[in-house]
Amino acid sequence: METNTISTALIESEADGLVSRLDQIKPFVMQETMVLAAALPRDAQLLIERFLHAGRHELRVQVAEFLDWLHGDGRTASPAEQQRRFVLIRLQFNVVLAQFDLFTEVVTQRSEHSTGVWLSGLDILAQDALRLERNHDDGDARLVVYLARGAGAAIRRAKTRLPGGKPNPVGIIRLPRERMVGSGIASSLAHEVGHQGAAQLDLVTSLRAELDRRAQQDPDGGWDVWSLWISEIVADMWSVATVGITSTVGLLAVVSLPRYFVFRPGGTDPHPMPYLRVLISAALGDALYPHPQWRGLASVWRAMYPPAGLPAEHLAWIGKCEAHIGDLVSLLVNHPVPAAGGRKLGTIWPTRERQPERLLRLHQDWGGDFGVMARQRPALVFAVLGQAKAAGRITAEEESSQLSSLLTAWAVRSSLDDMGAPARLAGSPAHHLTTPALTTRR
Template sequence: MNDASPRRDALRRQLGHWRRALEALLRFDEIAAPDAWASLEPALVGTIRDSFSRAAGRQMAELSSLERRATSAGGGDDAAIEARLVALRQGYSLLETTVDFYGDAINSRSNPVMQRTLAGLDRLAGLSMQRLLTPLGHPVPPVLCYVDRGLGAAILKAGLRLWDPTVLSPAATIKIARHNLMRPTALIHETGHQVAHILGWNEALADALEDALSGESVELAGVWASWASEIAADSYAFAHTGYAAVANLHDVLAGDIDYVLRFVPGDPHPVSYIRVLLGVEMCNAVFSDGPWQGLARAWMMRYPLDGADPEVAALIRASLPMLPRLARLCLHAPLPALGARPLSHWIDPGEVAPPVLQRLARAGGGAISRSPYWSAAEPLRILALAGLQMVTQPARATAIAETQQQWLQRLEPLPAAA
């Protein structure tokens, strides 16, 4: 019995299925709601759709080649076509994962209130990157903020290869944790990751941290250097939003004692215990005395080091005396990646010191969150002010959060790049 025809029929049937699947993957209004697409900047919509269309086009070309071979009497060995079909299926799965990620992110903007809120966060994210990238001669990537579950924020950086390695991330795609939507200082931590990636700041800061600690301990220096990417992003959030960034980070990290005192070799996140106290030392370095000192005392009381693994406790104890020096290094040390200048040269954290923000609040008065003038002139400092007020005036936090959401919804988008 000759089984060649049924085998070839099965191939043709499968190829037809994957053609229809690829065609469906590019029906963009089925991936995300039309209203959600419409909430994005047109240039970003075009970039996303073009990226996916090119990737699908490459797979369509391969599929067409296989279809020709499968319908030709001399099309070649069925096993060879089947092997290429398996590879095509795998490629489709990777592209589908990429498209679904963006579809879910864009669909988080389907609600009109969420559309406007996330568009406001897009603007703040773009402005925060502009402050460092523009003077250093780099374009600001597009931004797509979305809301999702979980404790922490995250970023899929623009320019990175996605699940489908033929597709580059078309935007700085930033997840805002739903619970933190109204105190979004973590947004600036994530844009710090994008900026650091573009500038090579992580590598420069790692070298500086290692040099600063090499006289103490080679092992300690290596551990701190391995944390450079998260420390750079924390420094960026602090420079923009001050104490609010530290207090909000504290609240995200304040889990059980095993979590706070956990050290995972190779994890770029510092031990949570150290990470919060480094933020406090940034406050001390720039602002002097303030409520962050009470926060540090409460933190150390809640998480006694005798609850840590002995090796982790030794790492923490060796690090604690170094924190003031390391905080100053993060903010004030010139680095090659920052144009041979310190972070504080480009973004002065003194501008978000509590007394300075209080003066801003008095100058703006009740109109500060409603005035187009103030929103255009001081959007990032208004974010820092609202964050500070929520941290230091907990009885008013709900009202402040509601006012901030209304303010976010009124922010105008960044002008399109020329």
């Protein structure tokens, strides 16, 4: 048998194998077991399914076109050319699998007992944290949450590039399992939401431009390091503005590390040095919600990690940065946001209802009434309970118990609302989400 014939048969068999394996990839709605309350938000589910369906459909078309070529002009092509074209298709197949696996981790946890429902409640908290002061969230990215090992949180923002180069249809937030469930998880979640919100408002670009201008005008003002760290600082600001002291207390817990790491220079790392990061968070809180609690928290942090004993040059650099934190915070809160009509950054969040004394009054007025709390905005509830815990009004156990019940309630209510309302996204009917087997010409 000729070499060309053998190579054509071998490559055709491999291409048919790709189609068979592609047929085994089913929409999540056909393969995941979960209670309805644990399901992804309906908008997010549709966006994910349509995104993955589009990738599978495009790959099927590519395989069909390749097989048509292989049985036509490609039959006489060299084995090297046949293999080159097939390898490109197989690489695209691996991209489709990588995209599917990315969302599989998000969806499969929804089948875990209790955890799945809590994740659905956290989806709602994340969407609420993105809303700012608007009465609706139309136009905002859809956000979904999953858990992972380790202490750090992260986000794969909506519209960023996935494997293969296509934009991510939803924002995917990864939270540490060890923080479930308490107000501390709101600190991490609101920080990651802040990255999405900052991208939607293009905050990092405008802030970095202003910081770079200040660095040129005042080389000794520490503006260059703030410019390096600004993406994380603005996300921390979003978190403080959303859940109040809950954010800074949660951050303190995350960066409570061995002393070496707390003071270690970051080099090109966009994350601020932990020692300075907590102080910046507390200073932002004091600017948005003036109260002695912020200075008290900063004093506790300094007592936990006294900088004395560090090398003199490093100690002097830290001291200079710390002395200019007030200048940084002033720039942030007064920064005009073009995407928000030129409003100052410090005014785009509902800061009036997050003042510490008001949060404590709300906690007193609610009186632990579960029905009352379940009807409030989730971000406000997390801020209230976190403030109450910081003030010694409730214990960590009471906070965890209340929040786990509230997350469940929000998830159940959202699932029932989805059952009684049409999808907000226009598009093809549900049967278009399935992928019939490909028929190729021979």
